[in-house]
Amino acid sequence: MKKFSTTSHDESSIITARDVAEESGVSISTVGRALNDDARISARTIAHVREVVDRLGYVQSMAARVMKGGSSKQIGLVLPNINNDFYSTIAQSISKCCEREGYSLVLSVTDDNRDSELQQIRDLAGAKVSGIFIVPSIGTHAETINLLKRIPHVQLLRNNRKLGADWFGIDDKQCLRDATSHLIQLGHRRIAYIGGLEKYSTGSNRRSGFRSAFKDAGLAMRSVTEELGQPSMNFGREAAARLVNSIRPPTAIVCAGAQITSGVLDAVTSLNVKVPRDLSIVGFSDPFWCKFWGQGLTTIRLPIDELATTCAYWFLHSLSNEKSIYPSHNIATSSILVVRNSTARPKQKTTK
Amino acid sequence: MKKFSTTSHDESSIITARDVAEESGVSISTVGRALNDDARISARTIAHVREVVDRLGYVQSMAARVMKGGSSKQIGLVLPNINNDFYSTIAQSISKCCEREGYSLVLSVTDDNRDSELQQIRDLAGAKVSGIFIVPSIGTHAETINLLKRIPHVQLLRNNRKLGADWFGIDDKQCLRDATSHLIQLGHRRIAYIGGLEKYSTGSNRRSGFRSAFKDAGLAMRSVTEELGQPSMNFGREAAARLVNSIRPPTAIVCAGAQITSGVLDAVTSLNVKVPRDLSIVGFSDPFWCKFWGQGLTTIRLPIDELATTCAYWFLHSLSNEKSIYPSHNIATSSILVVRNSTARPKQKTTK
């Protein structure tokens, strides 16, 4: 039998409900009930058990509870990465919601690699997480999809039709149409679009938004360039450099991705391009430093914080309220164009 | 008894080793052994079991393994927040290390709130995480400390003496001394320091670095101001505004915190202060956008990525190699001052 000192908790073996039971002279089930505020247990016993629990520093074993069919009270968050403002804001918001609702957050960073994604979702399944927030990678493995059939999940931003129907994202089409229209109205015609590959639902929607701005304006897309690639800073940097150094550089660039924007800004800064005199730029997403860039960067401000929070509460509540009345499919449309000083009329007319 | 279709995995109940055993006509223990590549199981059986496992989409239950005394293969990461470059870089690095070593990462965001910290560490203890990375809050509860006595953990950046001895951080004193010396050498004397409270180990070390720069230069700290507060953007903004609007504003500001730096830059930008003509600024930490600020922000570049990676590998290895030969206590000193264009000689001599 174990012995405990009253003040120190250095006892190396793990404290179980049984230890608490012995120490407080009741049975194991009484301990369990006391901790769950079971109505059948007398207030006096509850208080006593609680006192012993505190003294011994007992924590309930999640493993045992899960084995009995209980919830793990863990939620998975599967993201391409976490070291940029866009996703880290999402993580922060979701994390706080989970904490308030009594869940722990298991973070999986996939680097947009489907193998990594599969491995991590296997782990989440093994841990019997109660649910998963996922920004799906592309070419998600069939096994991943099967695994997710067994776990409540909600997609964020990107939308893979093979996964569950629940999705929260932004209106990608609208926000790129607004950004592009802004440039068109300023008189730009030779506009370049730098965005993610069409394999990403976001990439395809944003590109279609870009194109629809031309249609709205009744313009042909003659002098337009579209650069599609990985939604990474590197790709943005390379694409921007390529455009700036081309024979007939565009008079404006629209960025269709947060990390792409960073890359573009980096390239443009090192190449010493005068913005907006020689080139107008519209960025994507509005981290707080955008106002610092040059004389201020014109960007599409996305309500990612609200999006993540709304999504998190909806999801966590639908987990407890057994798939409540809420609708499945949502779009947060409220992205707005913040016009600062990186966009202006083009120096010279591009169409006569 | 359950029935499985060969192609679909929609069976709603959970697939256990027993299901695999039945389906493949061997015993449960054989399944377990096959999956652990036990030498005693024939290659043919292993292959067969594996095939069935893949077909049924079986995933081992972590809960059951943990109950048998196994490792949860989960690691906790306890941070004040995640929505800024500093901590999100740490999270990214640690996440990748954990993935490579076969661990999942449980993310806890404390907001520097000790109650939240306690709650989250209780959860981590309940989940029987194998270890914890923690940036401790201040005034950590005694119960938190007791809980951590039972869980291998390593502190990051901040150092609470009441917790375990393992710590990885930066040389806070050195980096602020370097930053301050730079300003002194440029001729500044009326220098303001904006940093975290002394309750934070980082706050106290950085302040002492600031002061030692004056000592090194043989200067009294007559015209110096020290603003101490929460290491938040808001505090940085307020402190900077206060200084700029004071009767005798400083000719230079040293920031001793990443978020404080953001706040200072924000204030200085909105107040339209001419940098470096009227005010020199040294920032803390070097996210990629620092080169965009004004003509480029002079900052202290910290090796946070390397720090986190080193720490993660050391920690994860010492978890498996039962507290290996590595030393306990580490400092990564290699922070360097990146001089850009936010620092210059002061407009007029402050000391005659």
Place this chain on the structure above:
DNA sequence: CTGAAAGCGCTAACAA
């Protein structure tokens, strides 16, 4: 090489 059985810590159904 493989199977049977005990038990990890907890919850919940059944007794008392």
Place this chain on the structure above:
DNA sequence: TTGTTAGCGCTTTCAG
């Protein structure tokens, strides 16, 4: 109001 007991799914002896 409280105690007893049977598993949850796995690993790990000990027997074949």
